[in-house]
Amino acid sequence: MADAQSQKGGADRRNRKDNRREEIVSAAFEEFATHGYAGARLEDVASRAKVSKGLPYLYFKTKEELFKAVVRSVVTAHFNTIRGKIETTELPVKEFLKGPFLQFMQDLVSSRRVLIVRLLMAEGHKHPELTQFYLDTVVAPGLETLSGLIDKGVERGEFRRTDLSDYPQLLVAPMLLSVLWKALFERHRHLDTDDLLKTHIDLLIAAIEVPEQEREAS
Amino acid sequence: MADAQSQKGGADRRNRKDNRREEIVSAAFEEFATHGYAGARLEDVASRAKVSKGLPYLYFKTKEELFKAVVRSVVTAHFNTIRGKIETTELPVKEFLKGPFLQFMQDLVSSRRVLIVRLLMAEGHKHPELTQFYLDTVVAPGLETLSGLIDKGVERGEFRRTDLSDYPQLLVAPMLLSVLWKALFERHRHLDTDDLLKTHIDLLIAAIEVPEQEREAS
Amino acid sequence: MADAQSQKGGADRRNRKDNRREEIVSAAFEEFATHGYAGARLEDVASRAKVSKGLPYLYFKTKEELFKAVVRSVVTAHFNTIRGKIETTELPVKEFLKGPFLQFMQDLVSSRRVLIVRLLMAEGHKHPELTQFYLDTVVAPGLETLSGLIDKGVERGEFRRTDLSDYPQLLVAPMLLSVLWKALFERHRHLDTDDLLKTHIDLLIAAIEVPEQEREAS
Amino acid sequence: MADAQSQKGGADRRNRKDNRREEIVSAAFEEFATHGYAGARLEDVASRAKVSKGLPYLYFKTKEELFKAVVRSVVTAHFNTIRGKIETTELPVKEFLKGPFLQFMQDLVSSRRVLIVRLLMAEGHKHPELTQFYLDTVVAPGLETLSGLIDKGVERGEFRRTDLSDYPQLLVAPMLLSVLWKALFERHRHLDTDDLLKTHIDLLIAAIEVPEQEREAS
DNA sequence: AATGAATGAGGGTTCATTCAT
DNA sequence: TATGAATGAACCCTCATTCAT
Structure with a gap:
């Protein structure tokens, strides 16, 4: 005792x-x-x-x-969840993008955590090892995963083969913009970032989707 | 004398x-x-x-x-040029986007001037009147003009009517991403932002374009 | 138990x-x-x-x-040995100086303990009671003993009567110098302090010695 | 104007x-x-x-x-005077030592400037380049000059040839001791450093002097 | 209008000392 | 008795700003 x-x-x-x-x-x-x-x-x-x-x-x-x-603590463990989901989902990629992935981006934009992104944007260039860390830990794996997701859609015949696979950044660019808008302009002019992100996903899908009638039977 | x-x-x-x-x-x-x-x-x-x-x-x-x-001086006069072009161009909107507009974004990304964007991200929230000024002078008119451009494409039958008109930010979001990538990650990992921007424009056009055969004769 | x-x-x-x-x-x-x-x-x-x-x-x-x-601990007990020897030696004073006393000084100069001297030099003036303690415990008795040694030499007819009895410090001044030289300059310029001390003793003896032929028989 | x-x-x-x-x-x-x-x-x-x-x-x-x-400013220019005197004096070396040289040491001991010596003792080992500077600027030339002075006495037949030439430090060691005594012990116990220095010079001369009757006629 | 010496508030960092356990 | 986390006063140094010239 x-x-x-x-x-x-x-x-x-x-x-x-x-x-x-x-x-x-x-x-x-x-x-x-x-x-x-x-x-x-x-x-x-x-x-x-x-x-x-x-x-x-x-x-x-x-x-x-x-x-x-601070950067490490905010970064750690938060991004693995969605990455895991992306890699294991059974949903059609299109549905996944319009559902969980959109949700993820919408949540992220309104979380306090993204302030770290602004911090990194502002100060990152003065802390190279930190940006490297962030790149290696968050950005690179995240992009890798997104590339994989697009490719899966292509392989399944949902999507056309496009250069989007090479630039998965395009999937998340509007999220970045949303973060900044909220930080800088929101008090002066409202932007419905949820809807913006939804629109973005819809357009992207429209751009790469293979129309139902053209899909191969398999 | x-x-x-x-x-x-x-x-x-x-x-x-x-x-x-x-x-x-x-x-x-x-x-x-x-x-x-x-x-x-x-x-x-x-x-x-x-x-x-x-x-x-x-x-x-x-x-x-x-x-x-500093902010004012960088901002002033640089954005009116492209705005003027956008509003007076005779090109089909699609061609304009793939030509002069893409060029404009590519140029901007590699210009020193965009560093002001990083500055604003970092410090903007502490200087509300400054962000307001930037919003009023650059961002809002820019978005307005882009909206008009999209609408022109719709009216001319080049584009479907989509929500992109409501969120012209989506046209430039990848430009923002490019700027940040260059500032933060470029030394660790190269990104071909010119090609990324081109891909972006191509995808966007694919998303909203009315296929040739579906266009109404007018 | x-x-x-x-x-x-x-x-x-x-x-x-x-x-x-x-x-x-x-x-x-x-x-x-x-x-x-x-x-x-x-x-x-x-x-x-x-x-x-x-x-x-x-x-x-x-x-x-x-x-x-720290000062007390380093000081204590180390100086009584030589003092005892000085007071009880049977050697002619001249021999004592050239032998055990020289040895003592040479040993002291190369011991870590003398670092305390540098410490006292540096900080002593801020700790008056400490310097008083050191003076009473080490310096004063030491000088007293040295005075006695010189006087013994005089009484025995080995030495002339000189003012050295009043300034026994002169016996040890080169030891002090040696300590400081080692601490400050040794890395830049070597000094053979053993030989310097020997020379010092020899000169001092030459200065005060009564030549053999002049000595009274007793 | x-x-x-x-x-x-x-x-x-x-x-x-x-x-x-x-x-x-x-x-x-x-x-x-x-x-x-x-x-x-x-x-x-x-x-x-x-x-x-x-x-x-x-x-x-x-x-x-x-x-x-601070060290440089105290050091500079003060030691050249006596050095010049030493090298140009017409006096017999013995008289020079008992007169101007003794005076110099006595003055130095009671000047505020010597506090720099205590400073160097205390802190010198942490500033090697500073001690080097002091060694090169003050100590080494000073010792050189003293050596020369002794040698001049020898050449003139005033002094015996002794190892003092190799250790000119012995000429000034009591000055060092005096400085420290004043700094540390003076308030507790008075020491007549002027007289101590005089005694030192007298003893030293007694140690190396060639007696009048033994000098060669020239 | 122009200079650059001078000011002094402010912030990062250290470390002797205290205190809960 | 012993630990080591915690405190906060103190000090080096920076730099926006002022001012005499």
């Missing part, structure tokens, strides 16, 4: 430490997202996380390390 | 002053584009413009004023 | 405690000697002593207390 | 700037000498020099640069 007690004590401390770390990263995310990298003050991060000014430095050697941790 | 002299002197001075101003703004553009708003140092702006450290303050009260001037 | 057990336990604890203390002081000596007072970090002291960051504070209230303990 | 005026204006500014620089270095000398390198606060340097907190950074990139400038 005494053992259990002390173990538990250790676990508590571990948990507390982990929590603090997460709280700091989370607070930092807000501050970076709001003020940009240079504009964010570590002291504000600390007080948002309700810790002392010096604590972040116990977990992150420098502001930049903290920034990297 | 004396009058002419002094007038000429006045003109010189005016010119010199204007030049100075332009040089400062231009130097500031480079510094802002390279280091971001917070990261740019007014002293570097001054020395890039080959003026003294204090001079920018004779023209711009604060760093923010200078920033606004 | 139980008693023995607990007694032993008590002894262990005492020993352990003393060891810890010594280890901390010893680690602190290294850190202070290497980085100076202000430059030494208590965390480094702790990790060098392989104890936790907080432990030194159980033994020493502040960094300054630890510093004092 | 206007020209002269503006020239004078320029000169004024130059002078003012140079003055500021000197004032900062001088203030820094005091602060470093009092608190050591790490203990000195640039803000205190600034306010001692009656300039703003940031000004020192216009003249010295970092604290270390300022420190180096």
Whole structure:
């Protein structure tokens, strides 16, 4: 029992430490997202996380390390879900695009997480290893998966063979635009990004779809 | 003579002053584009413009004023050209999109001017009036013009009536993506943005085009 | 048995405690000697002593207390040996100087312990009670003893009566110089301090020695 | 006249700037000498020099640069005087040592400038290039000159040939000791360094002097 | 109009010291 | 007794802005 007690004590401390770390990263995310990298003050991060000014430095050697941790934490684990879905779905590709994939983009656009995208756009060029990390972890696998999805549609006879396979970026470009619009212009002029994304998917499908009557029997 | 002299002197001075101003703004553009708003140092702006450290303050009260001037200066006058072309072209809309419009996007992506876009993404939300200005001056008229272009295609029977008219942003979203890719990822992974943009236009046309045989004679 | 057990336990604890203390002081000596007072970090002291960051504070209230303990520990017990030898030697003073005393100085110059001298030089003026302690414990008795040694030589007819008795510091000044040379300049320019010290002793003896033929028979 | 005026204006500014620089270095000398390198606060340097907190950074990139400038400024030009005298004196070497040279050492010991020696002792090992500079600029030439002085005495038949020529450091070691005594112990126990130095010179001369009756006629 | 020296508020970072466990 | 997470004061350095010339 005494053992259990002390173990538990250790676990508590571990948990507390982990929590603090997460709280700091989370607070930092807000501050970076709001003020940009240079504009964010570590002291504000600390007080948002309700810790002392010096604590972040116990977990992150420098502001930049903290920034990297923020990017990593936002990125990690969120994109694997949809990727898994894409690769295992049984739906016709067209239905998948109009359903789950559209949904995914719509959700992403309205989530706070995408602020990281704006951050990266704004500050990424000053942190090459970070962009590389993001490219390797999120962008490249994501594009790979999308390419695969298009190809699957082609193989199944749903889609014509087009250059879209080479530029899966085109599938998500309007999502990027939506993110930026929301960040910059939304307060001045509303844009229905959900509908915009839906329109985008519909047009894309129209562009590459093989009409029902032309499909081969198999 | 004396009058002419002094007038000429006045003109010189005016010119010199204007030049100075332009040089400062231009130097500031480079510094802002390279280091971001917070990261740019007014002293570097001054020395890039080959003026003294204090001079920018004779023209711009604060760093923010200078920033606004930069945005305005980059924005102004560059977008009217293509807008004019769009509105007066005699080409079939399809041909216009595949020709001059594609060319315009390709040029823009590789111009230094688009760095302003990254700047706005990074700092825009802190300068609402600036984004408003940008929206009013560049974005809104641009979108308006694009809408008109699509509609013209519809009216001429080239295109089906689609929701693209409501979301002309979809025409330029890949351009935005291209800009960002170049800024962030290009050094890690090459993307042929010219070809990507071409593919985009082709797909879009495929999506909305009325097939030759279906067109009404008029 | 139980008693023995607990007694032993008590002894262990005492020993352990003393060891810890010594280890901390010893680690602190290294850190202070290497980085100076202000430059030494208590965390480094702790990790060098392989104890936790907080432990030194159980033994020493502040960094300054630890510093004092370091000075005291290095000082204590090391100088009594030579002092004892000086006071009890049967050798002619001249031989004593050329033999054991020279040896002592040569050893001291190459020992790590003299780093304390540099420390005191650097920080002593900020810790008056510490310099007083050092003066009372090491310097004053040492000089006293040296004075006595010279006087013994005079009384024995080996040396002339000179003012050297009033300034025994002159006997050790080259040792000080040697210490500093090693600390500062040795890496740039070698100095054979052993030979320098030998030369010093030889010259000093030449200066005060009563030539053989002039000595009184006794 | 206007020209002269503006020239004078320029000169004024130059002078003012140079003055500021000197004032900062001088203030820094005091602060470093009092608190050591790490203990000195640039803000205190600034306010001692009656300039703003940031000004020192216009003249010295970092604290270390300022420190180096302090060392250089104290060192420069002060040691050439005595060196010149040594090399050109017409006095018998013995008389020179007992007169001007002793005087020089006595003056030096009581000047504020020697605090730089304590500084170097304390911090020198952390700034190798600085100690090298000091060695090359002050120490090495000084020792060279002293060696020459001894040799001149030997050549003139005043002195025996001894190893002192190889270790001119022995001539100045008591000066070093005096500096340190004053810095550390003087407030606790008085030492008449003037007399100590005189005794030192007397003893040294006694050690190497060729007695009058033994000198060769020439 | 133009210069560039000077100012001083502000932010990143360190580290002696405290304290909950 | 021992740990190491946490605190917060202090300090170096930067840079937007001012001002004497």
